Amino acid sequence: MALSTDEVARLAALARVDLSPEELAKLAPQLDVILDAVARVSEIAGDDIKPSSHAFEITNVFRPDEVRPSISQEAALSGAPAEEDGKFRVPRILEED
Amino acid sequence: MSELVSYDEAVAAFEPVLGLEVHTELNTKTKMFCGCQNSFGGEPNTHTCPVCLGLPGSLPSVNAKAIESAIRIGLALNCSIASWCRFARKNYFYPDMAKDYQISQYDEPLCFDGYLDVEVDGETYRVPIERAHMEEDAGKLTHVGGSGRIQGADYSLVDYNRAGTPLIEIVTKPVRGVGAKAPQVAKAYVAALRDILRSLGVSDVRMEQASLRCDANVSLMPWGSDELGTRTETKNVNSLRTVEAALTYEIRRQGAVLLSGGKVKQETRHWNENGYTLPGRSKEEAEDYRYFPEPDLVPVAPSREWVDQLRASLPEPPAQRRARLQGEWGLTDLEMRDILGADALELIAATVEAGAAPQAARKWWLGELNRLAKEADVELDAVGMSPVQVAELQALVDAGTLTDKLARQVIEGVVAGEGTPAEVVEKRGLKVVGGSALDDAVAAALEANPSAVESIKAGRQQAIGALIGAVMKSMKGQADAGQVRQLIMEKLG
Numbered sequence A: 001m002a003l004s005t006d007e008v009a010r011l012a013a014l015a016r017v018d019l020s021p022e023e024l025a026k027l028a029p030q031l032d033v034i035l036d037a038v039a040r041v042s043e044i045a046g047d048d049i050k051p052s053s054h055a056f057e058i059t060n061v062f063r064p065d066e067v068r069p070s071i072s073q074e075a076a077l078s079g080a081p082a083e084e085d086g087k088f089r090v091p092r093i094l095e096e097d
Numbered sequence B: 001m002s003e004l005v006s007y008d009e010a011v012a013a014f015e016p017v018l019g020l021e022v023h024t025e026l027n028t029k030t031k032m033f034c035g036c037q038n039s040f041g042g043e044p045n046t047h048t049c050p051v052c053l054g055l056p057g058s059l060p061s062v063n064a065k066a067i068e069s070a071i072r073i074g075l076a077l078n079c080s081i082a083s084w085c086r087f088a089r090k091n092y093f094y095p096d097m098a099k100d101y102q103i104s105q106y107d108e109p110l111c112f113d114g115y116l117d118v119e120v121d122g123e124t125y126r127v128p129i130e131r132a133h134m135e136e137d138a139g140k141l142t143h144v145g146g147s148g149r150i151q152g153a154d155y156s157l158v159d160y161n162r163a164g165t166p167l168i169e170i171v172t173k174p175v176r177g178v179g180a181k182a183p184q185v186a187k188a189y190v191a192a193l194r195d196i197l198r199s200l201g202v203s204d205v206r207m208e209q210a211s212l213r214c215d216a217n218v219s220l221m222p223w224g225s226d227e228l229g230t231r232t233e234t235k236n237v238n239s240l241r242t243v244e245a246a247l248t249y250e251i252r253r254q255g256a257v258l259l260s261g262g263k264v265k266q267e268t269r270h271w272n273e274n275g276y277t278l279p280g281r282s283k284e285e286a287e288d289y290r291y292f293p294e295p296d297l298v299p300v301a302p303s304r305e306w307v308d309q310l311r312a313s314l315p316e317p318p319a320q321r322r323a324r325l326q327g328e329w330g331l332t333d334l335e336m337r338d339i340l341g342a343d344a345l346e347l348i349a350a351t352v353e354a355g356a357a358p359q360a361a362r363k364w365w366l367g368e369l370n371r372l373a374k375e376a377d378v379e380l381d382a383v384g385m386s387p388v389q390v391a392e393l394q395a396l397v398d399a400g401t402l403t404d405k406l407a408r409q410v411i412e413g414v415v416a417g418e419g420t421p422a423e424v425v426e427k428r429g430l431k432v433v434g435g436s437a438l439d440d441a442v443a444a445a446l447e448a449n450p451s452a453v454e455s456i457k458a459g460r461q462q463a464i465g466a467l468i469g470a471v472m473k474s475m476k477g478q479a480d481a482g483q484v485r486q487l488i489m490e491k492l493g
């Protein structure tokens, strides 16, 4: 399959995982092995096997539209590294133009 | 700001091609994938739970009512309904979505291949609809520091109350063949969509509260060409007027770029309230959403029976309803336009339903009630008088209990919360007075105005006005002017 280190670098950037060039070089072949293994599954599956995204062949699992208690603001913010005015405080998103 | 050419110059050289994406928040009681209350506003982060906060180990569960609403929307937009479809994860890193992905639909939308006919200047344009799919809304960001915009802000604050609100995204196919009318067609489309969503009762469709939002795409191509030009997408289009204004601006801007030999850059732009668009810099920079089927949810497979049942229960389409009511009420196009402009159609319809004549219902809603609503700066339906009460008022007028003038005072009383029309008449003592009290008042007026009496006897009929005025004054307005005129003529006759 031959995944290039550039492609892995892009995936790492998209997933916000900071990888050094050494790590990229090490991980690219490993990801290759995984992709190959998944590709084997597609080869084995014949036309009679439907693609699936779920272990069970069930559909339409719905919940009635009835309000259930939410958690408190305090509980919601309990895992936040920073908070202000009842809101989650996050670092600057974009730099100045 | 960019260079512009005139709108006429731009559309003389190029054919605009539109693409409209409308997001509408559903008004279900709960969120799309959890039982948290779905409501506008509220104290920040008080309508959240592990699911909509994206905490580890939590699992989404699908709101049945949201699926039903989505199917009804699809049917009202003449879409086919998928017999089997899945949710998908749209991955992106942005603090408005705590999970770092949004549950949406990708290549298997619930509703697809529909259309909506809209009317502009008496002509009908068919807007083809590509898809209507389900997804969840994001949380609300507030940027702090700098100018309050995302660029240059010191930091941002997040409220996840809105995160997980059920959203339907309705996407058109490229809309071609509308020529210079493109911005008007776009506005008419969004208005028609709003009316449909309102008639279905599935959304509050308040653009100013962002429960209906529009992203407007437009590209230009030389007339006769078949190759679509490069498009821009304008976001932050939050009123019907803005839909038209933003597209008009983009057509003029792109026209200027192309006519000067330049190339349009494919980008997301933002509408600025001061009347122009600016290129946006946001999450699109790494636009690779790596969609994949949502492993935490099973497919949605609406049965044929369910879909047929929902189809059979759809309300009459708004455009058809308008045409029917206009015919039934015998209104001119102009009268109808005023009604629609004042957002009074449904109020008048309900008033007629409650027994009032259409013209009378129209008179009160567009007259006194519209004036009071504007004065109080509220929507007409929040003015404080119900259609049933308006019908009740008109019944009092029809019975001769009230004159129009007294009826206006009754309306003021009802709107001020003094009770039903009958109660206000009672409390304020506004009944038209007839009988001996009126006879006495007429006799007194004749006696007090001998010169007017002489004039009338000499054939100068207009002098009767002074007598009627005198009677009305002594009756404090609680008499019927027609009846007074008749009594005077009888006395003098």
Ligand SMILES: [Zn+2]
Pocket (backbone or CB within 6 Å): B031, B034, B035, B036, B047, B048, B049, B050, B051, B052, B053, B164
């Ligand atoms: Zn929740």
